[in-house]
Amino acid sequence: MIPYGRHSINDEDIDAVVKALKSDWLTTGPLVEAFEAALEKVVGAPCISVSSGTAALHCAYAAIGLQPGDEVITPPITFIATQATAAFFGAKIVFADIQPDTANIDPQAVEAAITPRTKAIVAVDYAGHPADLDELRAIADKHKIYLIEDAAHSIGSIYKGRQVGSIADITTFSFFPTKNMTTAEGGAVASINPDLLLRAKRFSRQGLIRNPEEFIIEGEGPWHQEVHEFGLNYRLPDVLCALGISQLTRLEESKSKKLDIFHEYSSEFGNHENLTLPTIRPDIVPNWHLYPLRVPMIQRRQVIEEMTAQGIRAQVNYIPAYWHPVFQDRAFKKDQYLNSYNFYQSEISIPMFSSLTKNEISFVINTVVEIINRIV
Ligand SMILES: Cc1ncc(COP(=O)(O)O)c(C=O)c1O
Numbered sequence: 001m002i003p004y005g006r007h008s009i010n011d012e013d014i015d016a017v018v019k020a021l022k023s024d025w026l027t028t029g030p031l032v033e034a035f036e037a038a039l040e041k042v043v044g045a046p047c048i049s050v051s052s053g054t055a056a057l058h059c060a061y062a063a064i065g066l067q068p069g070d071e072v073i074t075p076p077i078t079f080i081a082t083q084a085t086a087a088f089f090g091a092k093i094v095f096a097d098i099q100p101d102t103a104n105i106d107p108q109a110v111e112a113a114i115t116p117r118t119k120a121i122v123a124v125d126y127a128g129h130p131a132d133l134d135e136l137r138a139i140a141d142k143h144k145i146y147l148i149e150d151a152a153h154s155i156g157s158i159y160k161g162r163q164v165g166s167i168a169d170i171t172t173f174s175f176f177p178t179k180n181m182t183t184a185e186g187g188a189v190a191s192i193n194p195d196l197l198l199r200a201k202r203f204s205r206q207g208l209i210r211n212p213e214e215f216i217i218e219g220e221g222p223w224h225q226e227v228h229e230f231g232l233n234y235r236l237p238d239v240l241c242a243l244g245i246s247q248l249t250r251l252e253e254s255k256s257k258k259l260d261i262f263h264e265y266s267s268e269f270g271n272h273e274n275l276t277l278p279t280i281r282p283d284i285v286p287n288w289h290l291y292p293l294r295v296p297m298i299q300r301r302q303v304i305e306e307m308t309a310q311g312i313r314a315q316v317n318y319i320p321a322y323w324h325p326v327f328q329d330r331a332f333k334k335d336q337y338l339n340s341y342n343f344y345q346s347e348i349s350i351p352m353f354s355s356l357t358k359n360e361i362s363f364v365i366n367t368v369v370e371i372i373n374r375i376v
Helices: 011-021 029-041 053-063 081-087 108-113 133-143 194-204 237-246 251-269 296-308 324-330 338-346 358-375
Strands: 049-052 071-074 090-095 118-124 148-149 168-176 187-189 291-294 347-350
Touching: 011 237, 029 049, 029 168, 029 187, 049 090, 053 148, 053 168, 053 187, 071 081, 071 187, 081 090, 081 118, 090 237, 108 133, 108 187, 108 251, 118 133, 118 358, 133 148, 168 194, 187 194, 296 338, 296 347, 296 358, 324 347, 338 347
Parallel strands: 071 090, 071 118, 118 148, 148 168
Antiparallel strands: 049 187, 168 187, 291 347
């Protein structure tokens, strides 16, 4: 079976992990800071590492002080972690529809969804293509609210010459194996705002304060540390940071391989009237995590089943978040956000990962074209 996404692990990765296992540190040691420093170079802002992309989002919402009754505006086409971690603070999840070409949140829909209770706009860089960050930044600034970027798909992507991670108030990343790089499980939070990053860091490290200048309890001794706000344990261990450091060295290479795959798919599928291709907007360099191809809605299920029968496992990313039964009290209609509904009904994520071979790429292309020609 050719999967839709696959991690890439080489001998250097393995050596780095073995070396970390043989060192004096398993969890927080020198490789945590080394990984965070290496990440900073790639994303253009200081970073903290955490144990997953979900943890990163949870830290981001903690950092902005999300409270019960606050509203966060999110796109429907995302993994539910974008919403779940805000809901845990008692925030109201507000949806703004996507743009049909990129499946990213539509700034006009965001503007229409703002209320006096809006605390943050959350953009998701779907498939690796950055959202309209300048437009969203302008809306956030105008209303004095936060812009959070869920960049689980887009580490290494470039938006108008700027690194993803250096634009929003807080950007979150995931290093789950199908993503652009991996630490098995893992994630990171980046911020251009030192106060927000410090709050995120404290939340991810049990809320512990070790700086004597901030102590409220005095005179306890050199062992003393204290908690002013509760936090959790979202630390990423040294062993996994070792893998992350090694993976980061191949991020650019894998990005350019995936751009080649993107162009190869697009030049073949572009001739086909029944297929809609992913777009690259001007001045964007995506680090593609997915290749979201759109096929006629009525045949979508059959296309996927026939691909599976021939050894290609396509995925669908994602059912609109408001469809999840966890939102049933809100009584959303299935087509309430029409662009999201239409996108979901026709999307298939076909194999996109750096180790896809020439033969596999041709096989995917020929199989998809043959199925579409036959059944549509
Ligand atoms: C858009 C998006 N946000 C958040 C996450 C959560 O990341 P993780 O699986 O590392 O917790 C994912 C991963 O599936 C994702 O795709």
